[in-house]
Amino acid sequence: MRQFIESVKIALAALWANKLRTTLTLIGMIIGVATIIAIVSLITGMNQYVAAEIDQLGATTFIVDKEGIITSEETWWERMKRKKLTVEDMNEVAAGCQGCEYVGGREMTMRKVKAGNRYVNDVFIMGSTANYPQIVNFEIEQGHYPTEADNEHRRPVAFIGYDIIDELFPGMSHIGKTITISGQEYSVIGNGKRRGSTLGNSHDNYVIIPLSTFEKQFGQRRSLDIFVKARSFEGIASAQDEVRMTMRARHKLKYADADDFEIFTAGDIMSMWENFSRGAFIVMIGISSISLIVGGIVIMNIMLVSVTERTREIGIRKAIGARKASVMWQFLSEALTLSVLGGAVGILGGIAVGQGLSALSGIPMGIEIWSIVAGILVSGGIGTVFGVYPAMKAARLDPIEALRYE
Amino acid sequence: MLIKTENLWKTYNMGGEELHALRGVTFCIDKGEYVAIMGPSGSGKSTLMNLIGCLDTPSKGTYQLNGRQVASMNDDELAFIRNKEIGFVFQTFNLLPRATALHNVELPLIYNGTTAETRIDLAKRALEMVDLADRMMHRPNQLSGGQRQRVAIARALVNNPSLILADEPTGNLDTKTGVEIMGVFDRLHEAGNTIIIVTHEHDVAQYANRIVHIRDGQIEREESGRKRAA
Numbered sequence: 235m236r237q238f239i240e241s242v243k244i245a246l247a248a249l250w251a252n253k254l255r256t257t258l259t260l261i262g263m264i265i266g267v268a269t270i271i272a273i274v275s276l277i278t279g280m281n282q283y284v285a286a287e288i289d290q291l292g293a294t295t296f297i298v299d300k301e302g303i304i305t306s307e308e309t310w311w312e313r314m315k316r317k318k319l320t321v322e323d324m325n326e327v328a329a330g331c332q333g334c335e336y337v338g339g340r341e342m343t344m345r346k347v348k349a350g351n352r353y354v355n356d357v358f359i360m361g362s363t364a365n366y367p368q369i370v371n372f373e374i375e376q377g378h379y380p381t382e383a384d385n386e387h388r389r390p391v392a393f394i395g396y397d398i399i400d401e402l403f404p405g406m407s408h409i410g411k412t413i414t415i416s417g418q419e420y421s422v423i424g425n426g427k428r429r430g431s432t433l434g435n436s437h438d439n440y441v442i443i444p445l446s447t448f449e450k451q452f453g454q455r456r457s458l459d460i461f462v463k464a465r466s467f468e469g470i471a472s473a474q475d476e477v478r479m480t481m482r483a484r485h486k487l488k489y490a491d492a493d494d495f496e497i498f499t500a501g502d503i504m505s506m507w508e509n510f511s512r513g514a515f516i517v518m519i520g521i522s523s524i525s526l527i528v529g530g531i532v533i534m535n536i537m538l539v540s541v542t543e544r545t546r547e548i549g550i551r552k553a554i555g556a557r558k559a560s561v562m563w564q565f566l567s568e569a570l571t572l573s574v575l576g577g578a579v580g581i582l583g584g585i586a587v588g589q590g591l592s593a594l595s596g597i598p599m600g601i602e603i604w605s606i607v608a609g610i611l612v613s614g615g616i617g618t619v620f621g622v623y624p625a626m627k628a629a630r631l632d633p634i635e636a637l638r639y640e
Numbered sequence: 641m642l643i644k645t646e647n648l649w650k651t652y653n654m655g656g657e658e659l660h661a662l663r664g665v666t667f668c669i670d671k672g673e674y675v676a677i678m679g680p681s682g683s684g685k686s687t688l689m690n691l692i693g694c695l696d697t698p699s700k701g702t703y704q705l706n707g708r709q710v711a712s713m714n715d716d717e718l719a720f721i722r723n724k725e726i727g728f729v730f731q732t733f734n735l736l737p738r739a740t741a742l743h744n745v746e747l748p749l750i751y752n753g754t755t756a757e758t759r760i761d762l763a764k765r766a767l768e769m770v771d772l773a774d775r776m777m778h779r780p781n782q783l784s785g786g787q788r789q790r791v792a793i794a795r796a797l798v799n800n801p802s803l804i805l806a807d808e809p810t811g812n813l814d815t816k817t818g819v820e821i822m823g824v825f826d827r828l829h830e831a832g833n834t835i836i837i838v839t840h841e842h843d844v845a846q847y848a849n850r851i852v853h854i855r856d857g858q859i860e861r862e863e864s865g866r867k868r869a870a
């Protein structure tokens with residue numbers, strides 16, 4: 235141990251004396267470890283984000299819609315040709331489902347929203363049923379959500395998000411004020427809690443109006459997304475079966491026909507995300523292992539140069555009694571010091587890159603202790619593996635020849 | 641008897657041709673002796689020194705150091721002997737260029753597990769013995785040739801070895817500095833150390849109390865040195 239500390243001190247002094255060479259030597263190692271740290275941090279952050287989104291949707295909620303989760307261009311083209319889902323479908327589903335606590339629906343479009351001479355572009359305009367907040371854990375701050383009666387009477391009432399308040403009614407009250415969407419006036423009846431943004435997308439950039447009002451103003455050609463909250467977590471599957479039966483009957487599908495609509499849960503979105511992040515991990519391992527191997531080879535090379543340059547030193551050490559193992563250990567601990575130093579810089583670099591990307595993209599970032607430990611272990615392992623050959627070469631030098639080396 | 645060699649041969653294989661650097665060297669050295677090995681360049685002095693110093697093993701023959709048979713030892717056993725029993729002084733000093741005088745002198749102690757405190761203590765004492773107490777923190781390039789050789793001598797002493805070996809220790813020094821260095825060896829001898837020096841200079845050999853002449857890998861003759869009085 236004492237000898238190890240001694241060796242590390244010698245190694246650090248040698249590395250410090252050759253700062254430029256050290257930096258160049260360590261670039262591969264730094265990139266490799268930084269890649270691990272940055273990607274693990276971002277994926278961890280994304281996991282937290284996805285988990286939060288799914289939490290929002292709720293564990294007992296599932297969605298019935300025309301497209302489902304699109305994973306390829308072909309499925310998109312195919313699913314675009316399907317029959318759209320309608321308010322009648324929603325009502326039949328609600329009527330024929332014992333396991334469903336709530337059945338609601340929503341349609342969306344993007345419009346410009348005005349109030350007086352102020353306006354906001356590209357606002358999500360959503361028409362929804364009155365039970366939507368119960369289905370997706372939506373939190374109301376002031377006023378109320380469009381009611382059953384608002385829906386029935388197609389009232390022009392609007393429930394707005396904080397971006398609209400900030401832009402159209404800065405520093406003043408908004409309840410009861412009028413906003414205009416595509417020429418139609420709406421009266422503001424409430425607003426949701428501020429939710430912030432992720433991935434650069436604001437979650438407060440919305441205006442919600444009754445579904446019937448939406449269809450009256452924007453037409454009925456859009457397909458309805460039906461949101462269902464099952465009575466219990468265990469009951470999700472049977473509730474989904476009931477919904478599927480109703481929809482297949484309405485679309486007059488034969489026994490052998492596949493569904494022409496999609497049913498999915500938050501869990502399905504989660505597993506899709508997990509597939510994606512698994513892919514990202516594989517890419518990461520690819521990138522980082524290439525740079526780590528390159529880094530290892532560079533370290534081996536620099537250690538071989540070092541052994542040659544210090545042949546005489548090795549001869550001196552052997553002449554005064556250094557055993558093979560001592561010399562081996564000295565050079566191995568230099569390689570180890572070098573690579574772990576690279577690993578440490580890589581960890582700091584990876585955290586910095588992760589934080590930078592996180593700031594740019596809005597993806598939250600989570601630093602995982604295990605990835606830091608892995609970074610140190612991997613860089614140390616690489617240093618050891620690639621340091622063995624040069625260290626062995628040093629240890630095997632003949633003392634007389636080494637002393638004679640010029 | 642400290643050293644006893646019998647019929648030592650060292651043969652190098654030079655591209656199929658055998659080169660006999662030593663051809664049957666037999667001699668003994670007692671504890672406390674001061675021996676000079678003299679001979680022309682290429683006569684095998686360094687080869688013999690390397691065998692005595694356990695840096696190398698003979699091709700043939702036996703070598704006993706302090707009663708132990710050395711000729712058949714493996715690398716690590718030889719390293720142990722070099723560390724414990726032998727102090728080397730080289731013509732080219734062979735100090736670690738980036739290390740201080742103190743650290744250079746400490747080095748042999750690092751390889752036998754001496755604790756840091758004792759190490760520094762012993763190294764300081766060795767440097768005092770060669771009158772370099774005030775240069776401990778200097779690196780070799782901050783020292784004169786004579787001072788460097790004194791650091792090397794301190795390093796050879798620090799482990800209190802049975803034997804101090806010096807291969808042309810004054811070869812890289814001017815005459816005046818050479819005389820100073822030989823004075824240091826004199827003092828060490830008076831303090832009870834056994835010393836063997838290799839030289840091709842007649843004047844230098846005269847410091848020893850026994851001179852062994854070698855030529856073509858064989859002992860030619862022996863004489864006693866007319867050890868100069870101070």
Ligand SMILES: Nc1ncnc2c1ncn2[C@@H]1O[C@H](COP(=O)(O)OP(=O)(O)O)[C@@H](O)[C@H]1O
Nearest residue numbers: 652654659661680681682683684685686687688
């Ligand atoms: N490693 C070696 N390989 C081949 N020949 C060597 C080697 N070392 C020494 N010799 C040869 O052995 C002879 C004795 O060399 P050395 O002991 O160095 O002589 P000295 O020290 O007396 O000048 C020389 O002819 C030299 O060339």
Ligand SMILES: [Mg+2]
Nearest residue numbers: 685686687807
């Ligand atoms: Mg010689």
